[in-house]
Amino acid sequence: MSSGNGSTTSQVTVSIDGHEVTVPLGQTILAACTAAGVDTPTICWAPNLTPVNVCRVCVVELEGSRTLVPACSRPAEDGMQISTDSERVRHSRRMVLEFLDSANDLSQATEITAWSQHYGADAGRYGSAVNDAAEVEISQVDDPVRIQDDLYIRAYDRCVLCYKCVEACGDDAQHTFAIAVAGRGFDARIRTEYDVELPESACVYCGNCVAVCPTGALQFRTEFDLRAVGEWRPDDQTVTRTVCSYCGVGCNLELHTQDDQIVKVTSPADHSVTSGHLCIKGRFGWQYVHAPAFEPPAADTSASEGPSPDNTGS
């Protein structure tokens, strides 16, 4: 699929902050901004998911439009005049970032906090966890970290309800539909059906939700455990692209290694085989690489003695 297309596609030309840029018909304003070299903050957008338009942090000003428009999902049309750095855009983006920061723990959402700095967002105006203890009671999401297995954790006090995990679990990739948003307003949370524990839910542990999470609300257990002891060191990590060792589909894996140990596995979103998505074996089945040489791998009797053999064949 990587070969031989391009020459006959029709193009559209738009103006981004006064600079004309041409992109293929059907691409979004976000793609036009990227083509024009303009960085755009995004939270709920990902290159391998259908935009759901909920975070509103990517909004731009479109001449002739009453409201700001979301760059991530609005198709670029010929002749559009777009401003990405007007006071109105900066104000709107700053408010979105302040609201999120005031209600959630964004300490591990490095991209979001970088944009907050960029726009001078001050969450303290709405009562943040750090600045205003009295306000915490009423405005801060409070949900204990859920550790139910060895593969990934859920920390919903970091969740900004961007829906990416729901999309990756649903019809954008996995089609398992194990999670959705339950509750309304401030009580809205990502939940399994009836909020059952993960192993009792429909979850098949592909980890595609974790891979798209922008805040660390969903986190691989290896990263969570290393962070807990202060040993998660992204600057010391190397990423090597290789091919999964299990079935014959040929999924490319990015092995994130630290001190010669695999600490995380991802897949490139632009890879034609995976679109960034993996299965449980590719995502989590690498521990044997670090098994002591020629010791049998540690016996996994706990799972077999668990309460429910119901998942066989699921």
Add this chain to the structure above:
Amino acid sequence: MFGLGGGTCSYQEITETDVILLWGSNAREAHPIFFHHLLRGLDNGAAMYAVDPRRTSSAEFADVWLGLDVGTDIALSNTVAREIIARRMHNQSFIDHATTGFDAYAESVEPFTLDEGERLTGVPAEAIAEMAHTYATADRAQILWTLGITEHHTAVENVLSLCNLALLTGHVGRRGSGLVPLRGQNNVQGGGDMGALPDRLPGFQPLTDPQVRARYESTWGCELNPVPGKHLTAMFDAMEAGELRALYVIGENPADSEANVAHARKLLEGLDLLVVQDISLTRTARMADVVLPAAAGWASSEGTVTSSERRVQRVRAAVPPQGDARDDVHIISELAAHMGTQWPATSAQELWDEMRSLSPLHGGMSWERLEASGGLQWPCPHDDHPGTEFLHSWLWEPDLDGRAPAPFSVVVHRPPAEALSEQFPLRLTTGRVLDSYNTGAQSAGYSSPIRSGDAIEISPADAADLGLAEGDTVRVSSPRGSVDMHVHVTDRLPTGLVFTTFHFPELVDANLLTNDAWDVRSGTAEFKAAAVRIDPLPAATAATGGTFGTAAAGSTSGVAAAGGAGG
């Protein structure tokens, strides 16, 4: 098929096709990320028919599930063919243009009326007719299969029966249409392509062709033995006959993975010399005289593997090998040196360059191109060639590109080698599940929350008949052995059929039960059809327990790697 050992389509094409026949494949669990492409195809409007004795998690996504009796695939495909021909839905112009043997084939399927098909397969006649009509009249259609087709004593005939359907309708050689065996191991395609088959040289070229052989002999500076070797199953026969006395096993765990495994173990124990090269101390390795610890190639070596869509992709070293483990190429080169031969090429790139100088399929895949691209699909004969998305477009060329037409094959329905009996009244079939893999050498290393590997699955009706409840312990026996297992009752199975995986040999030695009757052409054993009996056990006498397996990878091809139609 049709002279090349690979699936005809690219993954992208399943998103563009109109009709999908998923036949003997639970891709939802065995090939999960390919299944994402398939789901996109369904989202785009494709119809899917799932042919499988079990109502698998893949079948749940199908428009129609055809729950055929185990081992009646040829009866079903012949019935489909007969219905297509009777309704004049076959592609006569394509048949005239690109095939031979149609008349004999049509005659051979004539007895397979819909009623006869229903009688032989257990699938309702209306469902067979609907699948036949939809497949034949589709603009684009694909047939996909895995071990449900190939792990039978009729493995090759099963595959040919599906090829017949594609020739009958012209659903091959065009974008979106084709025949796709989904490969089960990360380099089973590449292993075959590289000549890890008894009768092939690198590039899938025939060993028996003197001209081909001469090119290799001149590059390698030695004379090649022109006599094809033995595939894995034939090796065991040779052990039994006392002709094969020493075995060098690389990345394979036959002491766990062979059908009728007690017999296989006895033969392995009787060898004069057993050498095992693997990533962990598998059961086979524990039986060995010499063990050569190997690095996990995909994470600790440079090289390539080839996927189900014939895409050659780079693997790269990310972590050092554990302990004394060494790269496979290093070990083999050192062995050669000890035997008195210094091989000049040792780096992965040097070996690749030598290989592609000899293999027309790979000639254009320079190391630089493989690095720069997301992989290249063979055939890729020269440096400017973009690689090939789908195979056999020559079938539609005016002069067939100068080739001989594709032959129909007359295939005869033969039931499983082991018939059910009063003593063994239940049909046992085996297969893969999502979170585990083969004999567990890799997948036993991580803790899966959805793993429950020691169960025998049984239908509610059979469970009631035997007085069994969920979680009970039973003894499952075939004519070859007995294994104690927990019961899992599921309505995914029809009455008379029981199912288990083979991923946990240290916990449940499932291959003590399976039948080693094998296909004479591919060498694949009939893992999919054994006759068994189930006896309830009081919980106290249950002999289960132990630990999860430590068994083999098969992630790199090996001297004794299972060849043929498997994978």
